[in-house]
C-alpha cells in the first residue's frame with residue numbers, strides 16, 4: 423500500500439499535528455503558574471503566597487491558575503488598597519469555579535484575595551507582579567575619559583531571554599508536515 427495514507431489516517435495525523443502545534447503555541451505565549459504550587463489556593467498549611475509570588479517571574483501572556491474547593495474559597499481581583507486592607511466588598515472581578523485560569527495581559531501588579539470572611543486576613547492573598555519586559559538593555563554609563571570602542575563590543579544577545587521557548591525550527595517542521603499531509607506535497 424506504499425506510503426499513501428487512507429483518508430481516515432490522514433485526518434488522525436492532522437488532528438495530532440494540530441494538537442501538538444496548539445500545545446507549542448500555548449508554551450510560546452506564556453507559562454502556566456499554579457498559585458501555591460501543589461498546595462493550591464487554600465488556608466490550610468499557612469501557604470506563604472507572598473513568597474510563592476516572589477519566587478516566580480511573571481511575564482505578559484502567562485496564565486495564573488487558582489485551584490481550590492469552590493465550596494470553601496473563591497478568587498477576587500481587587501485594587502491595591504483593598505488588597506492591603508482585605509476589603510472584599512468591591513472586587514474588580516470574582517472567580518468561583520475552583521479552577522480559574524487567568525491570563526495576565528497587562529503589566530504591573532495584579533492583586534487577588536479570597537473573598538470568604540477571614541481568609542484574606544489569614545494570608546490567602548497574592549500579588550502577581552508582572553515586571554516590565556526587558557526590551558531595552560540598561561544604558562551603559564561610561565566613566566569620563568573612558569575610551570568608547572563600540573565596534574568591538576559584542577551585541578547583547580536577546581535570544582536567551584526566554585530559553586524555554588520551543589525551537590522555531592521544530593514548529594515550522596510540523597507546519598510543513600501538516601501541509602504535506604493535507605495537500606500531499
Ligand SMILES: [Cu+2]
Nearest residue numbers: 495536538541
Ligand atoms: Cu478562602
